[in-house]
Amino acid sequence: MATLxxxxxxxxxxxxxxxWKVVVAFLAFxxxxxxxxxxxxxxxxxxxxxxxxxxxxxxLYGWASWVVTRYSVQDGHLRVDTGVLFRxxxxxxxxxxxxxxxxxxxxxxxxxxxxxxxxxAGGRGSHVxxxxxxxxxxxxxxxxxxxxxxxxxxxxxxxxxxxxxxxELGDLALAHLLCLDTLAGILAMLGLGVAAARIGxxxxxxxLVSVALATLAPAARRFLSHYGFLVAESxxxxxxxxxxxxxxxxxxxxxxxxxxxxxxPLLWRRLRGWCRVELNVAGHVGPGDGSQSVLLPVATRQxxxxxxxxxxxxxxxxxxxxxAAPRRARWVDPVxxxxxxxxADERFLxxxxxxxxxxxxxxxxxxxxxVRLRQGWLQRRLGLATVHLDSTPGPVSxxxxxxxxxxxxxxxxxxxxxxxxxxxxxxxxxxxxxRPQDGGTG
Amino acid sequence: MDEWFGRxxxxxxxxxxxxxxxxxxxRTVLLGLVAVSALPAAGILSGRATVLGWxxxxxxxxVLGIGWVLLGRNARSxxxxxxxxxxxxxxxxxxxxxxxxxxxxxxLVEVSAGPLHRWFDLATVQLHTAAASTDARIPGLRPVAAAxxxxxxxxRGEARSAGL
Numbered sequence: 043m044a045t046l047x048x049x050x051x052x053x054x055x056x057x058x059x060x061x062w063k064v065v066v067a068f069l070a071f072x073x074x075x076x077x078x079x080x081x082x083x084x085x086x087x088x089x090x091x092x093x094x095x096x097x098x099x100x101x102l103y104g105w106a107s108w109v110v111t112r113y114s115v116q117d118g119h120l121r122v123d124t125g126v127l128f129r130x131x132x133x134x135x136x137x138x139x140x141x142x143x144x145x146x147x148x149x150x151x152x153x154x155x156x157x158x159x160x161x162x163a164g165g166r167g168s169h170v171x172x173x174x175x176x177x178x179x180x181x182x183x184x185x186x187x188x189x190x191x192x193x194x195x196x197x198x199x200x201x202x203x204x205x206x207x208x209x210e211l212g213d214l215a216l217a218h219l220l221c222l223d224t225l226a227g228i229l230a231m232l233g234l235g236v237a238a239a240r241i242g243x244x245x246x247x248x249x250l251v252s253v254a255l256a257t258l259a260p261a262a263r264r265f266l267s268h269y270g271f272l273v274a275e276s277x278x279x280x281x282x283x284x285x286x287x288x289x290x291x292x293x294x295x296x297x298x299x300x301x302x303x304x305x306x307p308l309l310w311r312r313l314r315g316w317c318r319v320e321l322n323v324a325g326h327v328g329p330g331d332g333s334q335s336v337l338l339p340v341a342t343r344q345x346x347x348x349x350x351x352x353x354x355x356x357x358x359x360x361x362x363x364x365x366a367a368p369r370r371a372r373w374v375d376p377v378x379x380x381x382x383x384x385x386a387d388e389r390f391l392x393x394x395x396x397x398x399x400x401x402x403x404x405x406x407x408x409x410x411x412x413v414r415l416r417q418g419w420l421q422r423r424l425g426l427a428t429v430h431l432d433s434t435p436g437p438v439s440x441x442x443x444x445x446x447x448x449x450x451x452x453x454x455x456x457x458x459x460x461x462x463x464x465x466x467x468x469x470x471x472x473x474x475x476x477r478p479q480d481g482g483t484g
Numbered sequence: 485m486d487e488w489f490g491r492x493x494x495x496x497x498x499x500x501x502x503x504x505x506x507x508x509x510x511r512t513v514l515l516g517l518v519a520v521s522a523l524p525a526a527g528i529l530s531g532r533a534t535v536l537g538w539x540x541x542x543x544x545x546x547v548l549g550i551g552w553v554l555l556g557r558n559a560r561s562x563x564x565x566x567x568x569x570x571x572x573x574x575x576x577x578x579x580x581x582x583x584x585x586x587x588x589x590x591x592l593v594e595v596s597a598g599p600l601h602r603w604f605d606l607a608t609v610q611l612h613t614a615a616a617s618t619d620a621r622i623p624g625l626r627p628v629a630a631a632x633x634x635x636x637x638x639x640r641g642e643a644r645s646a647g648l
Contacts, residue, residue, distance in 0.1 A: 163614050324614050411589050411615035415582040422580070432615035439617065458584050462569050465588060 049114040049123075056174045057104030059150050064100035068093050113172060115183075118190060120160065122170055134170050136191040137471045138162050140298050140325040144180050144291040151289065156180035160187070161325035163434065169325060184293070188278045191295060193472030203276035207338055207349050214268055217316060217340035218261045220309040227257020268339040275352050277474070282337065294323055297469040299353055301405040301438040302337065304346055308398045319346050321353070322436030335437045354390065354406060362387050364394060370424050371444035384442040389464060391431060391457070393442050403440035405431055407457065408464035415454050417447065429453050489561075489580050499563040499574075506624025507559035509604045514551045518544050564622050569644070571611065571637065573620050585620045588644035589613045593634045597627065609633055 072093035103126065111124040120134045143159040150156060155174035162169065175183065181200070189198035218224060230253050238246040269286035279295035300322040310316035319338040326335060338349055351357055367382035375382065377397050384393040391410075394402045414430040421427055427450035429442040442453060522544035554577075562575040574582040590611050597607040607630040611620040625633065 411613040412586070412618040412620065413584040414617075414619065415580075415584075417580045419578045422578075430617065432613065432617045434614045435616045454582065454584060458570055458586065461586060465586070 048116065049112040052108060052111055052113075052172060053155055053174050053176050053179070054108060055153050055155060057101060057108045059147075059153065059155060059174055060107070061100045061104035062149060065097050068096035068100070071096075115186065115190070115196065120170065120187060122172065132170055134160055134162055136187060137193075139187065139191040139295065141295070141323050142184050142187060142293045144184060146177075146285075146289045148287050150174050158183060161323065163324035188293065188295065191472065192278070193470075193475035201276040201278045203274040203278075203281055205272060205274045206352055207273045207341060207345055209268065209271040209339055209341065211269070213316075213340055214265060214271065216314075217310065218265045220313065221261060221307065222309065223257065224261045225309075227253065227261075230257065264339075268336070271339055273338055273349060279473075280337070280353055284339075294321075296473045297471070298323055300324055300409045300436065301403065301433040301440060302350060302353060303404070303438040304343070304350070304402040306343075306400040306402075310340070311400060315342055316340050317343050317346050319349060320437040322433050322438045324434040326434075326436060350404070354404065356389050357404065359392065359402075359404070362390065362392050364392060367444045368426070368446055371426055373424055374418075374420055374426065374444055379444070382443050384445070386453075386457075386460070388460070391440065391442075393440050395441075395443060403438050405433055405438070405440045406464065407460040408468045409433065410457065410461050413454055413457050413461075415450060417450075422447075427451070429457070431457070489574060489582070499565045499572075501560065502562045502564075502622060502624035503606060503626055504559065505604050505606055506562065507556045509600060509606060509624070510555045510559060511552055512604075513600070514548065514555060518548050518551075522547075559624065562622070562624060566636070571620065573622055581619075583618065583620045585611050585613060585618060586644070587637065587640040590637065590641040593637045593641070595627075595630050595634050607631075609637075611637065 072089050075089050106126045107124065110126055110129075111122070113120065113122045115121075118136050120136060121131065122134075123129070123131045139160060140163050141161040143157075143161070145157040145159060146155070147157070154177050156177050157174050158172040158180045160170045172180075172183075174180075185198075185200045186196050188201070190196055192198075231250060234246060234250045234253060238250060266286045267288070267290075268284050271284040272282070274281040274283075278293055279298065280293070282290075282292040282294075284290060302319060302321045304317050304319055306317040310318075318336065318340055320335050321337045322335070337353065338346060341349070347359055350359065362385045364383040364385040367379060367384075369379070371382060372379035378395055381397050381400060382395055384391070386392065386407075388407075390404055390406055392402060392404050394400065411432045411434065414432065415427055416430065417427040421444065425447045426444045427447045428444060429450050431440045431442075433439060442450070445453065522540055525540050557577045558575070561577050561580075562573075564574075565572040569588075570584050570586045572582060572584055574580070591614055592612045594610045594612065595607050596610065601607060605626065606624050607627045608621060608623045609625055609630050610622075612618070613620075622630075622633075
């Protein structure tokens with residue numbers, strides 16, 4: 043680790059790990075071309091030279107990018123300078139930090155490297171990544187950044203943690219098996235298997251394989267990603283760790299949870315009484331599978347409720363009475379109407395919807411970004427209206443659907459007032475500095 | 485419910501309507517679209533079958549007439565109100581929408597004006613929060629009023645800013 047006025051470099055092996063995809067692509071290209079041309083009696087040596095040049099170039103680029111990339115922590119900011127062709131210099135205000143991830147892809151893990159990712163609420167592409175640091179460096183830097191973001195000294199060290207929930211391997215496997223899409227995939231495969239036994243032929247086998255891949259791959263990917271799921275609590279906030287091949291350690295500081303949802307798919311609810319907990323964190327407009335948006339992949343309702351009470355201090359879901367949507371709402375939502383319900387107390391608003399996959403959305407008043415009231419033509423005829431509570435982008439978008447129009451107007455008026463009051467007594471952004479007198483943490 | 489959508493000026497919150505020029509802008513666009521689509525059709529058809537040509541013309545006039553009225557009603561429905569702690573924007577006649585944005589939640593205020601808007605001397609003020617779904621847009625403001633509103637909103641946002 044070269045140091046220049048407190049500026050640090052990434053780990054030297056980064057060049058290799060970052061470049062390996064390019065290397066693989068070149069090798070695959072060379073192999074494919076080699077096979078094609080070999081048939082036409084062309085010399086494969088040219089291709090080898092070409093592939094070698096490609097690999098060398100990509101490694102050179104990786105090395106150059108390593109040379110120009112430096113990071114430093116100075117007066118409450120993390121500064122990252124990078125870019126070979128297009129120079130960039132980013133500064134992240136640590137008091138605006140929304141979450142920190144330590145990500146270890148398979149190859150990086152084998153070499154003892156880790157990627158550090160900082161989420162700030164600047165929308166898509168605003169997160170800052172350091173790829174790669176050595177394991178110990180990544181953890182030390184995470185502790186330092188969290189301490190600074192909390193308003194403590196940089197050398198406050200790693201905060202102690204307490205495990206809140208752990209997902210058993212058997213439960214996780216069964217949960218992914220009990221998803222409707224997985225079951226449909228298995229049924230389709232069984233059907234095709236029977237057909238294959240009757241008819242035979244390579245076409246049916248090919249169909250079988252492609253169906254199996256298409257339907258089971260997402261479930262398998264989720265399973266691998268959620269393997270060994272662990273949720274812990276520390277003064278730094280919630281810590282989530284999971285993953286079998288690629289591991290992710292995710293830290294959400296206190297007061298950064300924007301909204302949560304308890305999701306109960308039909309089979310889970312009926313057969314096991316299970317649910318899943320999802321959450322919105324600002325700046326998490328993350329990659330594809332949305333694994334960072336899952337707070338707990340599967341648990342009994344009681345475990346989920348206990349966890350939520352820690353994630354959103356002061357939340358007592360049982361104490362918030364839900365009132366059902368009026369019966370005439372079935373004209374606009376014939377399937378979902380019996381489930382529609384909503385309620386609020388001084389700090390949280392809770393809504394429930396979804397007949398098959400039941401969702402219970404919870405949002406704290408001070409986290410509401412804006413409130414929208416919408417009334418379509420049919421709703422107006424029926425004297426109904428829907429209130430949306432806008433949260434940051436993520437899986438949870440709470441809405442109080444199809445309420446009596448007068449009540450909806452009342453919700454809008456009171457929600458604005460509640461949000462104003464709740465914001466006044468919210469936790470400060472540097473969460474370890476002075477707390478408000480009435481104790482926002484509960 | 486109706487207190488949010490009643491006629492401008494009848495409720496405790498003082499709603500400010502947008503400029504009536506917004507309706508004229510949209511009517512101009514409609515006129516252009518109808519002209520571009522109906523005139524050539526009518527021209528081609530009238531050469532051979534006069535009845536069809538007249539029918540197309542009639543249809544164009546009907547679309548224009550109905551659109552004219554609807555666009556007027558819709559433009560009149562746009563209004564905003566600045567309250568002590570939040571901004572309200574409402575619009576829509578058949579499909580009514582209202583958005584409440586607390587000043588402390590605003591991440592940025594944007595004033596924009598396309599070529600057509602500039603021709604009509606109009607501008608749009610848009611508020612962004614950390615939620616992508618916030619749809620707080622006020623079209624059809626006079627540029628000076630828009631700039632003043634933007635500065636006022638930005639100042640209030642600054643005063644009440646509270647992270648996320």
